[in-house]
Structure formats: C-alpha cells, structure tokens
Amino acid sequence: MVAWGALALVPWYALGGMPRGVPAWPAAMQALVGERPWLIPVLLALLPATWAVIGPARPRLLVWSAVAGIAWIAVEGFGILHHGWGFEALATLTGSPGPTQPGLGWGAMIHVLALTMLIAHGLARQGVCRGDVFVVGALLLVVGLIVLFVIYPALCILSSALRDNDGGFAPTLFAAKLFGRPIWGLDCLFGPQACGTAWNTVAVASIVGVATTLIGLAFALLALRTRMPMKPLVAFLSVLPIITPPFVIGLALILLFGRSGAVTIWVADLLHLPRTRWIYGITGITLAQVLAFTPISFLVMIGVLQGVAPSLEEAAQTLRAGRWRTFRTITWPLIRPGLANAFLIAFIESMADFANPLMIGGNFTVLATDIFFAVVGTTHDQGRAAVLALVLLTFTLTAFQAQRAWVGRRSYATMGGKGAAGRAAALPGGLHVLSYVAVVPYLLLTIAVYGTIMVGGFVVSIGRDNTPTLRHLMTAFSVEHGVGGWFLSGSAWNSLITTFEIALIAMPFTAAIGIVTAWLLDRQRFAGQKSFEFLAMMSFAIPGTVVGVSYILAFNVPPLALTGTGAIIAIAFAFRNMPVGIRAGLANLSQIDRSLDEASLTLGARSFRTLRLVILPMLRPAVTTALVYSFVRAVTAVSAVIFLVTGEYQLATVYIVGRADVGDYGVAIVYSAVLIVLMLLILLVIQLAVGVKRPGARPASGAGAVTPMAIVQG
Amino acid sequence: MPHAVEFQGVTKRYGAVTALDAISLQIERGTLVTLLGPSGCGKTTVLRLIAGLEQPNQGRILIGGEDVTLRAASERNISMVFQSYALFPHMTVLENVCYGLRAGGVKKPRAIEMATDKLAQVGLAGYEGRLPSELSGGQQQRVAVARAIVLEPEVLLFDEPLSNLDAKLRRRVREEIRDLQQSLSLTALYVTHDQQEALAISDRILVMNMARIAQDGTPRRLYEQPASHFVADFIGDANIVPVEIVRLDGATAEVRLGPFLLTLPHHGAEPGPAELAIRPQALILAAGPADGKSLSGRIARAAYLGSHMEYWVSVAGEIDLFVVSPDVVSPLPPGAEVAMTLAPAGVAVIRRQ
Incomplete structure (x- = not known):
C-alpha cells in the first residue's frame, strides 16, 4: 500500500540541505543495499502490519507495528544526525563518530502519514470513536501535527535552556540565567x-x-x-x-x-x-x-x-x-x-x-x-x-x-x-x-x-x-517600463509578493486544520478531549517571539531541517492562526443542530461524507472567516516570522520594521498604509461576498463576527 | 428467523450516571414496538445505541441477527426519524430523500425515481424542489419519514417524531405512520413519553423507568394488568390504594378494600398487604349516603371538561380518589356526599414491591 510505496519509490531524504554524494534513493533500496542499515527496522515494522491487513483481522497487531514503525523513525532520526551520532552515549558506546544522514524527506513524510492511517484503521476496528476510521485518522493527524509543530518546538526551548551554547548539559548555568539579575533584578526601585x-x-x-x-x-x-x-x-x-x-x-x-x-x-x-x-x-x-x-x-x-x-x-x-x-x-x-x-x-x-x-x-x-x-x-x-x-x-x-x-x-x-x-x-x-x-x-x-x-x-x-510628495510611494512601489516590458522596480514589491504567496499557501491549511479541529471538539467524544482542546487553543498563548525561537531551535537541524525555507514560515502561520479557525468553527457548529449529523450517519453516510455534504456547506461562514482572518493575520504578523525570514523569503512586515529601524520612515509609513488599505479592501470585499444571501442556507449569524480572542496578535 | 433487533445485557453509562442497566430485549420483524417512559428513563439511549450514535459499555447489540456492537452508525441497516426531523436545510426535499440512497451507492437516476415514489407515498408529490424551510411542520415530518423508509432498513427508528406538531395534527400523523408501517410491514421502534400515542399505535410497548424495562407487553395488557405501581400510574391515570389479599383461589384472589370484598386475578401477588390500581372511570358515583355495598366520600373538587366530569373525592378525610364520570348533565357540586361503587373491569391487583 501507500506505506510500501513510500518506502520503495519516494526518496527518503529530500528536503533541501542534502550533502552531495548521497544518492536520493528510496528507503527500501538504501536499506537493502546495506548503506543505511538503520532503516531496516522501518521495513520490519511494516511486515506484521501488512500481515494484519491482508491476513485475519488483527487490529491490535496493526496498531502496535505501526506505532513501532513511527517510534523507530523518531529514534533513528534523533540518534543519527548529519554529523554523526545524535547522542554522546552512542558515540562512546561504538567508539566511532557514527554514520550520517540528512534530514527526512517526502518519502519519510508520506510513510509516517501512511503509518498513522494504519493506526487509525487498527484503532477504529477496535471500536474507538464508534468505529469511525475517518474520525480516528483526523484526530491522530491533528494531534500529531500539534505535537510536531507546537509541543516539540516548545520542548526544544526547554532542552536548549538547560544546555550551554556548546550543547552540554548545564543545569547550574540554567539556574544562574533563569534567576539572574537581568531578568529579575529590582535595581530600578533603589537607583537609576x-x-x-x-x-x-x-x-x-x-x-x-x-x-x-x-x-x-x-x-x-x-x-x-x-x-x-x-x-x-x-x-x-x-x-x-x-x-x-x-x-x-x-x-x-x-x-x-x-x-x-x-x-x-x-x-x-x-x-x-x-x-x-x-x-x-x-x-x-x-x-x-x-x-x-x-x-x-x-x-x-x-x-x-x-x-x-x-x-x-x-x-x-x-x-x-x-x-x-x-x-x-x-x-x-x-x-x-x-x-x-x-x-x-x-x-x-x-x-x-x-x-x-x-x-x-x-x-x-x-x-x-x-x-x-x-x-x-x-x-x-x-x-x-x-x-x-x-x-x-x-x-x-x-x-x-x-x-x-x-x-x-x-x-x-x-x-x-x-x-x-x-x-x-x-x-x-x-x-x-x-x-x-x-x-x-x-x-x-x-x-x-x-x-x-x-x-x-x-x-x-x-x-x-x-x-x-510621491517619492516614498515611488521608491516602494514603482512600476517601470524597461527592456523586457513592464517590471516592478519598487523596493517593496518583492516582499509584498512573497508575503501574499506564503499567506495564500498557509491560508487553506490554517482553515482546514482549524475547522477539522473544531469539528472534532464539538461533534466527537473521545478520551482526553479536554487536554486536546487545551493543546489546540494553547498556541494562542504562545507569544510569537517564543514561536520564532522555538522553530529555530527545533527545525534548524535534521531530522526536520526546515529553516530557511518558505515552508517553515507557512507552517508558523498555520499553527499560529489555527485557533482563529477553531473559534470560528466552534461558533458556527454550535448553531447547527447535532441531529443533522446523526441523521446523515443513520442514512448510511460515513463521517467524511457527512462532513463534506452536510456540515461543510452549512459551515461556509466559518470557513470564510477562517480563510480571511488567517490570511490577514499572516500578512500582518511580525514576531514569529522575524526569526524565520531569509533574503529569499522577505516579508512585508519585517521589511517595514527594517526600514523604520534605519530611520527610513517615509517608505515604512507608505508601506504600512498600503498594507492597511489592502487588508481593509479584502475584508470589505469578503464581507460583501458573504453578505449576499444564499438560497437554502439559514441566516447563520456570527459569520463576520470574530470573537475577541481571535484577534490576539503578537 | 432472527429478531430484527436484539439487546443482550446492554449497559450504558455516562460518567457516573447509568442510563441503561443490563437491558435485554428482542424486537420481532414487522412489528411496531414503542419505548415509553418519563424523560431520563433511558428510552432515547436505547434508540441511539441501535442507531450506533452511542456505544454500550457492556453487552451486545444485534440487528437482523448480526452483531453490530462495534459498527459505526453508517454501517448499520437502520434509519431514523428525528425529533427535530433533522432535514438538511441546504438541500431540497428530493435531495434530502435521495441522500441516503446516494450514500449507499445507488445511481442518481434510480435514486431520484425511488425518492419521488416514496414522496408520493407520503403525499408530497410535487414538493420535490422545495426547501425544508418552505414546508409546514407536518410536511417536514413526512419528508423525514420518506427519507427514512426509502432505504428499506431492517429497523426504522422514531425518536418522538410527533412532539413538534400540534395536538390535532399529532393524532392524524400517528395514524399515517401506523398505516405506513402496516402496509410496508416495516419493523419500527418508536420512542415517546406520550402514553396515549403509545397505546394507539403499538403492537407492543416497553415501559422504561430508571434505566430498566419496567414492563413489556401489548397495550391492553399494560393497561389492564400493570405489573407495578409505576406502570399503573404511568399508563393512564390510576388511583393506587393499599389493600389486603385475604386468600388465593386458583388464578384469582379475594381482596379486601374497605367494605368491599373483590375477586380479581392475582397476577402473582401473595396473601397479605398489596396495592390496587383503580382506573378513574371504574369508580361509579351516586349522590347520597353510602350503604353496606358502597364507599362513602365527599366531593372535594369538580371540573367540567365538556365530554366528561373530573372529581376529586375525599374518603374519610384521608385518601383523595380521582374519578372520571361521563355524566355531565347533572354534575355533583363540591361538598356533596357521594356513595361509590366499583366496576371490576378497571381494577387490577399489584404485587407489593
């Protein structure tokens, strides 16, 4: 199935930063050729899972073998970094610098995804979540993503705080830093x-x-x-x-x-x-x-x-x-x-x-x-x-x-x-x-x-x-006619276009994960729902600067080397703004009677079909809200992304901050004004578009209404 | 032939609250069975367990002889008519009725054909293109029924389907549901808290109370031979008075109630103290003082209800009896002294619990 396909066909290591000379081979080949023997357990874990699928129904075996597969990927991912062993203990144990591998690529991603779905199948067959594969799958996926992009970076901060800058474990230094005068000093009460x-x-x-x-x-x-x-x-x-x-x-x-x-x-x-x-x-x-x-x-x-x-x-x-x-x-x-x-x-x-x-x-x-x-x-x-x-x-x-x-x-x-x-x-x-x-x-x-x-x-x-004067506007947004026809010569175009691109890419993901999470929270019952809700809403309370630092710490090195790519900015947007989608979704869902879902289920539609044909059409206001606000918030965000931008991926806000920092206020103001007007226009257009009455839909109030917490901006 | 639905020791708990306590039941094919009980007795939980909208903590659920305990709602051969009808507001009547067929993989032209057919059957031909919001309550209810029966399920579930209709319409629609069920020989499970509705349409009634089945039987049996204080009180009105069983004789018992010595079926009661359920219309009032064969009482309150009179009669200043009298021409005024006799048809012995 997909899991085998990922192992056999898609390159295991692909996402940038790949050292020269390492062929972009799929995992199966690398393992069999013997070049990277630590990938063999990944194959081994899939064997019982396959047997559990093809052979007699053995949901427990399916779950455990898939869990083992993911666990091993995590272990070998952290154990073997691109410069050798990931843990000192391993190095002393083997007495060698150890093998190397670059960051995980598409193959690994698809494989982990497939394994997650296998777990969902296994759990659903044991009656978890009323035996609904889609619900279990969606739940695992959302939890997995939150763990990966919210919890794991936060833990990286903790681990990094406990070390000195060379990576050694230094609790005393940590204590000194944590309780030191720069943070807790009260000197201003007694003197200048x-x-x-x-x-x-x-x-x-x-x-x-x-x-x-x-x-x-x-x-x-x-x-x-x-x-x-x-x-x-x-x-x-x-x-x-x-x-x-x-x-x-x-x-x-x-x-x-x-x-x-x-x-x-x-x-x-x-x-x-x-x-x-x-x-x-x-x-x-x-x-x-x-x-x-x-x-x-x-x-x-x-x-x-x-x-x-x-x-x-x-x-x-x-x-x-x-x-x-x-x-x-x-x-x-x-x-x-x-x-x-x-x-x-x-x-x-x-x-x-x-x-x-x-x-x-x-x-x-x-x-x-x-x-x-x-x-x-x-x-x-x-x-x-x-x-x-x-x-x-x-x-x-x-x-x-x-x-x-x-x-x-x-x-x-x-x-x-x-x-x-x-x-x-x-x-x-x-x-x-x-x-x-x-x-x-x-x-x-x-x-x-x-x-x-x-x-x-x-x-x-x-x-x-x-x-x-129009001088500042010209500096930032001039369009000139040159050799190759019209081109955008203003200094701000580059960052404006990048910003819109990344915000547009992040937009559907933000809305999707937010709405699905809201649906899971409102419509499904499962163990640990309260903690799940807390996790999902927590990213509200994580200041953007903290997100920025944590992403640098977590994703600068393999197994997930994402820094410097546009992807990491999009991911930061998606998980920062996810609660907007959750809020909008929850508000909208509370207006839709639960018996509609149940009617659809008893009519033989599975939960995915129900979501698509019954819930989503009625959630249109929430979807629109989530899309628009995730876009607008992405465009206006500064704090998290200021750590993540690169020369290639310059963002509008960061550019403005930079201009203001060097005292170039004219361009900064003009650019700010342009952003504000653009955002206002987008909101107005959407408001008009949504405001047009659609036949058949009950007037769902709260379409444009955004709950106050949805506006937290770092 | 397997039962349409079978519960084997099903228990459902919500946190510390037990909604169903080791329930076992069977429903035969082609019958209309009603779950009757006060709110919170667990009747809706039974329905939702069959539908797969809830999962039991213990026990097995079988539909058509097949164990479906772990199966999702969409994988079960049932359909359900909701209290709120749950019509999809963004779909037309026809789309609503087609929905289940399409989900089950029926091709579109065939689905439309079947849906149109069923809509005609419930008297809604010509309404296919309307939206649910453009229909009256009664029409919406019929769309909900059509949407459910078009799937020809093993069992059709009704969750208080009439509670959103006004009283007159309710009576008509419940007859329509009964006719439809009989003519298509459907198996139906019907939840209601309205005992009249239950008596009117059921082949069999399961009276539920406090997460258990209090009694299971035909409407006539429940009314005439209530097995407990609760059932007697819940199905129709009843005066429940303490009595003394003097002796048993075959299937009958000799029961002493004040001046009366009655001979009634004993329903398993033992000699000694027991209870007697007296239907309000079984007490016959006559103005004037009592003789040796009647009970003396005084009218405490009287109400004129058009078709009949309702009285509260106080006996020896202690017990108040509720009496219904068909005589509206010469009502008895409050304070009048009356003599009461008993019509044995409306009286049943209840075992002491």
Whole structure:
C-alpha cells in the first residue's frame, strides 16, 4: 500500500540541505543495499502490519507495528544526525563518530502519514470513536501535527535552556540565567539602573491590562447604555486591530511624539520647551499597547454587558434603587468576571507584543524584545533566548490558564432566564462623564495615529517638511517600463509578493486544520478531549517571539531541517492562526443542530461524507472567516516570522520594521498604509461576498463576527 | 428467523450516571414496538445505541441477527426519524430523500425515481424542489419519514417524531405512520413519553423507568394488568390504594378494600398487604349516603371538561380518589356526599414491591 510505496519509490531524504554524494534513493533500496542499515527496522515494522491487513483481522497487531514503525523513525532520526551520532552515549558506546544522514524527506513524510492511517484503521476496528476510521485518522493527524509543530518546538526551548551554547548539559548555568539579575533584578526601585526584564514586562502588561479594560468598559457602557451610535463604532473598533500590523501604532507615535515628531516640534516651538525623548521607553510602549488592545477589551466588554439581563436592572429599580445604586449593586458584580477576562486577555497580548517595544522601547527592554536581541544581537546567545522564552511562556500560559478557568467556571451570563426584554438602566451621571473622559482622548489619539500613517507617507518628512510628495510611494512601489516590458522596480514589491504567496499557501491549511479541529471538539467524544482542546487553543498563548525561537531551535537541524525555507514560515502561520479557525468553527457548529449529523450517519453516510455534504456547506461562514482572518493575520504578523525570514523569503512586515529601524520612515509609513488599505479592501470585499444571501442556507449569524480572542496578535 | 433487533445485557453509562442497566430485549420483524417512559428513563439511549450514535459499555447489540456492537452508525441497516426531523436545510426535499440512497451507492437516476415514489407515498408529490424551510411542520415530518423508509432498513427508528406538531395534527400523523408501517410491514421502534400515542399505535410497548424495562407487553395488557405501581400510574391515570389479599383461589384472589370484598386475578401477588390500581372511570358515583355495598366520600373538587366530569373525592378525610364520570348533565357540586361503587373491569391487583 501507500506505506510500501513510500518506502520503495519516494526518496527518503529530500528536503533541501542534502550533502552531495548521497544518492536520493528510496528507503527500501538504501536499506537493502546495506548503506543505511538503520532503516531496516522501518521495513520490519511494516511486515506484521501488512500481515494484519491482508491476513485475519488483527487490529491490535496493526496498531502496535505501526506505532513501532513511527517510534523507530523518531529514534533513528534523533540518534543519527548529519554529523554523526545524535547522542554522546552512542558515540562512546561504538567508539566511532557514527554514520550520517540528512534530514527526512517526502518519502519519510508520506510513510509516517501512511503509518498513522494504519493506526487509525487498527484503532477504529477496535471500536474507538464508534468505529469511525475517518474520525480516528483526523484526530491522530491533528494531534500529531500539534505535537510536531507546537509541543516539540516548545520542548526544544526547554532542552536548549538547560544546555550551554556548546550543547552540554548545564543545569547550574540554567539556574544562574533563569534567576539572574537581568531578568529579575529590582535595581530600578533603589537607583537609576534598569530593572529586570521580567519585571518590566509584568509592569507594562499590568498597566496595559487595567487601562484597556477600563477604557473598553467605558466604550461599552457608552455604546450600550447611551444614545451613542453603536453600530459604526463596533464595526470600526472590531476591524482596526485585525488590519493593523502591530508595529504601526508605535511607528505613528514616534512620528507624532518622537524627538522630531510633528507634535513635539509644534509644542516646542509654541512653548519654547526643549525637545525630549520621553516617548521612548515604558511610556511609549504602554501608550502604543493601550491604543492597540483597547478595541479587543471593548469587544469583550460589549459581550459581557449584553449578558446582563435588563430585567434584573429593572427589578432593582422597582425595588427603589437609584441609577448609581443599581450599577454598583447589580451591574458591576455581574460584569466583574468579564472584567477579569478582558484584563487577562490584554495582559497576554501585551506580553506577547513584540513590534511596539521594538519600535518605541528605547533602552527599556521587555521579554519579547530581549529574546529577539539574544538571538540576532551581537551576543548571539541562544541559551539565553531559550531561558527568556521559557519565562515569557510561563507567564502567558499561566495567564491563559487563569483566563480559561475563570471563564469556564464563572458564567457571567446572568441567571435571569430567557426574558431579555426590557430596557437597560441608564448610566449614572458621574459614570457617564467618566466614560467620556476615558474614551475621547483614546479616539483622538487613534484618529491621529491612523491619520499620520495615511498622510505621513505622502509628505517629504512628516513634522519637519510637510511638502506633499510621491517619492516614498515611488521608491516602494514603482512600476517601470524597461527592456523586457513592464517590471516592478519598487523596493517593496518583492516582499509584498512573497508575503501574499506564503499567506495564500498557509491560508487553506490554517482553515482546514482549524475547522477539522473544531469539528472534532464539538461533534466527537473521545478520551482526553479536554487536554486536546487545551493543546489546540494553547498556541494562542504562545507569544510569537517564543514561536520564532522555538522553530529555530527545533527545525534548524535534521531530522526536520526546515529553516530557511518558505515552508517553515507557512507552517508558523498555520499553527499560529489555527485557533482563529477553531473559534470560528466552534461558533458556527454550535448553531447547527447535532441531529443533522446523526441523521446523515443513520442514512448510511460515513463521517467524511457527512462532513463534506452536510456540515461543510452549512459551515461556509466559518470557513470564510477562517480563510480571511488567517490570511490577514499572516500578512500582518511580525514576531514569529522575524526569526524565520531569509533574503529569499522577505516579508512585508519585517521589511517595514527594517526600514523604520534605519530611520527610513517615509517608505515604512507608505508601506504600512498600503498594507492597511489592502487588508481593509479584502475584508470589505469578503464581507460583501458573504453578505449576499444564499438560497437554502439559514441566516447563520456570527459569520463576520470574530470573537475577541481571535484577534490576539503578537 | 432472527429478531430484527436484539439487546443482550446492554449497559450504558455516562460518567457516573447509568442510563441503561443490563437491558435485554428482542424486537420481532414487522412489528411496531414503542419505548415509553418519563424523560431520563433511558428510552432515547436505547434508540441511539441501535442507531450506533452511542456505544454500550457492556453487552451486545444485534440487528437482523448480526452483531453490530462495534459498527459505526453508517454501517448499520437502520434509519431514523428525528425529533427535530433533522432535514438538511441546504438541500431540497428530493435531495434530502435521495441522500441516503446516494450514500449507499445507488445511481442518481434510480435514486431520484425511488425518492419521488416514496414522496408520493407520503403525499408530497410535487414538493420535490422545495426547501425544508418552505414546508409546514407536518410536511417536514413526512419528508423525514420518506427519507427514512426509502432505504428499506431492517429497523426504522422514531425518536418522538410527533412532539413538534400540534395536538390535532399529532393524532392524524400517528395514524399515517401506523398505516405506513402496516402496509410496508416495516419493523419500527418508536420512542415517546406520550402514553396515549403509545397505546394507539403499538403492537407492543416497553415501559422504561430508571434505566430498566419496567414492563413489556401489548397495550391492553399494560393497561389492564400493570405489573407495578409505576406502570399503573404511568399508563393512564390510576388511583393506587393499599389493600389486603385475604386468600388465593386458583388464578384469582379475594381482596379486601374497605367494605368491599373483590375477586380479581392475582397476577402473582401473595396473601397479605398489596396495592390496587383503580382506573378513574371504574369508580361509579351516586349522590347520597353510602350503604353496606358502597364507599362513602365527599366531593372535594369538580371540573367540567365538556365530554366528561373530573372529581376529586375525599374518603374519610384521608385518601383523595380521582374519578372520571361521563355524566355531565347533572354534575355533583363540591361538598356533596357521594356513595361509590366499583366496576371490576378497571381494577387490577399489584404485587407489593
């Protein structure tokens, strides 16, 4: 079958980096010729499996032989690297440097896939998952992929953190790094020195969490409890964080408030003040992040406030409670869990944010940027990067876990029953004013920021020389007519096209794995479902920088050497954005009655046919959402991929960060503006296309609605 | 010939909750068997186990004599009519009915032919191109039935198929289902919590309670000879009163109830304390004081229901008896003193459990 075919026909080692002289032979030939004897067990493991398939039904044997096959591939993969034995013990045991092999190729991949399917067959025949091969197969595949591309890299961080930079095991060095002053120092409390990175990060995240939650609440109160026009506000604020590349706000703040920023110059001229660099550092980071993450808090708080049944507030008022008393004793206690939720989401986002601290942080370091400089900086200390990543990961996973536990246990949808009728209580006067005080500066700053980005690229140098010009646009996006006809001569074309290509490639995979995972979670019952859900959603909480570092550590060397290829960027996109698909899928599936699947099954359609003919057509809104958002998020992502780009695979965002870094703000702004406008256009077009009513489909609400957690961007 | 469906000691647990406790049952070909019971008794679980939508923790399930315990739902020769009908909203009526045939590998023209035929049989000719959302509740229900019977399954499963219809329609549709089942001699298993529905259409009823089968028999037998307090109470209304069995004589027992000494089939009851189920219409009321052959009582409440009167009669200020009287012309007012006699046809002895 396929497994034999893979062994016999497809080259075992193929994916790039193959040393010259090693023929790209299939595994079967290499094993039989005797050149690579360690591949023989791979063949041996397949023998009983084949017998179990052809001969009498022996599902247990099938499962075990296939598991053994995969296990051996893993063992020999790690045991024998391209420079010899993978473990020192082996080298001392044999007394030789050992054989060599390059990274695994297509043959190995197809073989492992086939073995996985064999396991699925074996398990299904034993009645696992109601005997459904497709379900077992899909489950194994998704779990396998998550283990390979989420868990395994994370473990690589741990292992790398425990070693020194030569690969030796060094627990004391690890402890010294982990608990050292650069991370945990408290010097800033006592003197002018800087505090540890961890404290910096926690401080910023806490401030940002509190500020965004309160401003978000103020927005939600104004939107729901006053006559403020709500719909355009919601649309505006829900779309902003999706289309905005994360560094844009930091960039705009520099242009406005930096030492030679527009506002700085204006104020300095007006009041004859010296121009300072006050924006760089904790002030700027906090400001940028509050601007960036408030929309998310707002969306969370809208949901929370809508969950408070108006009848409860009406009841309080008929019991002689005034408006303020009603808010204090009824509304506030009911939304408290929601506030905690919004805080934790903003907290995680702030920790994961990489681009704003990079832009505007100055000498103030947070974990995310520190990791980056540990890898690309002059020190080039991968061990230190791993330790920092470990600390950051611990923080975010703890917050993520707390958030899940909180939301899971405490339902803030009130107990008032179905009766959602009635009018919500009006805001107490004081609170009304307070909300405006919080909201108006935010709106003004946001308008200033986006205005700067849209206008800034079309003047010579914003703030200093406001003469309109197309120079920057020409530099980035000029099209010239030359010898070979029209060609794209602008400096940005290359990265823009690469970005779109890779994002397009990643898009279907992201959506597919997300939707399938959602389907497994919602529609199937299996042992370990809770842990599976946690694994699947966990990649939300892994900051992009950590993903970047972990991918470098995990996939730089065989058995899976992927670094430097476009594939690894696509994979990073797919697994970073997978939760978007899961969320969209889950939301959509909960609207489709389970009896439809069951009807299809009892009519004799297998689960794959059911998925294809019954579920998928009704999941179209979720599929569209997953496709669009995975694309848009891929295009605007920075943190994970900044580690993975190469000269060949340059991405738009990374290019912009690079331009801004060298002070070439004109091109950076123009490029940012182009990205924002493009993303906005894509969203609008899709919205229009999806909005057209299809005959036969029930109006499934929530098509374009994206749950707040779906927007976490690193 | 093997049974259409057979359970052998089937147990199903959801976590700590036992939904089915070592159930064994058989369903003969060509019969309509009803699973009747209060919500949460496990009746729907039986249906879902047969369909393959759930898997048992213990025991074996056979369909047409074949062990299907480990087989997926799509591999079983059954079909099911869902409570919500579960019509695919994005497919037309015809596509819905064709769906199972196409999944089973029937070629498209043949599938359309068979589906059109079945739709005509349920009275929906001409509706093929409609979407389910364009049909009334009753029509949707018929599409669901057509979609199920077109596959000619070994057993047809009905999961409370009438509960979404209004009362009048319900009566008509249940007759249609019964006619269809008889004329096609289908084997059908029907789940409901409505005892009238069960009595009206079943060849056999399995009354379920607390994850077990409480009683298994024809509608008449269940009504006339309830095996337990629960069954007597659940099938039709019944007044359950404590009695004393004086002595047994062959198949009958002499039962003392207040002033009465009744001779009734004993259904395996032993001499000593037992219970008596008295149907409301078996108590005959007459105005005025009781004599030696009747029981004295006082009307506590009276309700006029058009076709009959309902009374609560208080006996010795302790027991309240529920009585149905066909006499609506001269109703008895609350507070009136009455004399009650018993019609033996509506009275059954229940063993003490």
